[in-house]
Amino acid sequence: MNFSGIKDRLKHKTVGIAGCGGLGSNCAVxxxxxxxxxxxxxxxxxVDETNLNRQYFFYHQIGEKKVQSLSDNIKLINPATEIKVCDIHLDEQNIVDIYKNCDVIVEAFDKAEMKQMIIETLLEQLPQTPLxxxxxxxxxxxxxxxxxRKSDNLYICGDETNEISDDRPPLAPRVGIVANMQANTVLEILLKK
Amino acid sequence: MNITLNNRPESFDYDSLTISEILKLKKFTFKMMVIKINGLLIRKPQYDETRVNEGDDLQILHLISGG
Structure with missing residues (x-):
């Protein structure tokens, strides 16, 4: 499939990005x-100055809402992208409503308990949507x-071992690898359908 | 019993075990987990009473922070 064919297949697809930090900003771009x-x-x-070691934002955007900054940055790259921004704290009550019409959902939170929340909620309420x-x-x-690796409709990208700590911070290269691996997995799912 | 644990064959010297018992036997002390038996989600309050039986497919996903 050439790039024009790929774009034709993708232009009617909707992808949900849950969290716009290191994983979400790079994956969305x-x-x-x-x-x-x-x-x-x-x-x-x-956007905080400490985010700039890995997240797709710029120095002048410090203090702005991440969803708005990311939307602005994406528009500079591909103005044809339709973007819905939700300036909201995702939880088990609102997450299904926000993402129910997505072809694929990307989990891009930092905290383990949020990862657990989205996996458990979507597994029960949107089991047909790949996460x-x-x-x-x-x-x-x-x-x-x-x-x-894949477990039913759940796709897991990462080393599954290295948790963040003071001595092991999240940094652009490895976070970028995982974010792009998530994007690559989304493409694989969308282009297979 | 023989089961599949995280896509690998696993044997226990019991006919049936609860999820909590398996976590103890395997020394899994993770704080954040998502557990499925045969694709069905089992939430934490049910770990003590939910039994794993011969042939079951048990998935234990250990969640860690970072993103």
């Missing part, structure tokens, strides 16, 4: 670049430990 037609971005946070999660990407080096 990759999906917009290849021509995914519609993205639903949700996050409650604002692509990022799990384990702290630190640096050891690229070969990062992998992707």
């Amino acid at each position: 990759a999906l917009a670049r290849v021509g995914v037609g519609r993205l639903i971005l949700a996050d409650f946070d604002v 692509v999660i990022g799990l384990g990407m702290a630190g640096w080096g050891d690229s070969n430990s990062i992998h992707c």
Whole structure:
């Protein structure tokens, strides 16, 4: 399939991005670049200077809402992308409503309890929608430990081992690898259908 | 009993075990998990009473922070 054919297939697809930090911002940008037609971005946070070591924001955007900044950045790359922004704290009550019409959903939270919340909620309430999660990407080096595997409709990307800590911060290269691996998995799912 | 645990064959010297018992036997002390038996989600309050039996497909996903 050439790129024009790929774009034709992707332009009517909707992908949900749950969290717009290191995973979500980089994954959303990759999906917009290849021509995914519609993205639903949700996050409650604002851009902080400490985010710039890995997240797809710019220095002048510090203090802005992440969903708005990310939407602006995506529009600069691919203005054809339709973007819905949800400036909201996702929880088990609102998440199904926000993402129910998505072809694929990307989990891009930082906290383990939020990852658990979205997996359990969607497994019960949107079991037909593929969910692509990022799990384990702290630190640096050891690229070969990062992998992707499938468990029913759940796709797991990451090393599944390295949790963030003071000595093992999340950094652009490994977070970027996992975010792009999630985007690559989304493409695989969308282009298979 | 013989089951599949995270896509690998696993044997226990019992006919049936609860999820909590399996977690103890396997020394899984993870704080955040998602557990499925044959694709069906089992939430934490049910770990003590839900039994795993011969031939079951048990998935235990350990959740860690970072993103």
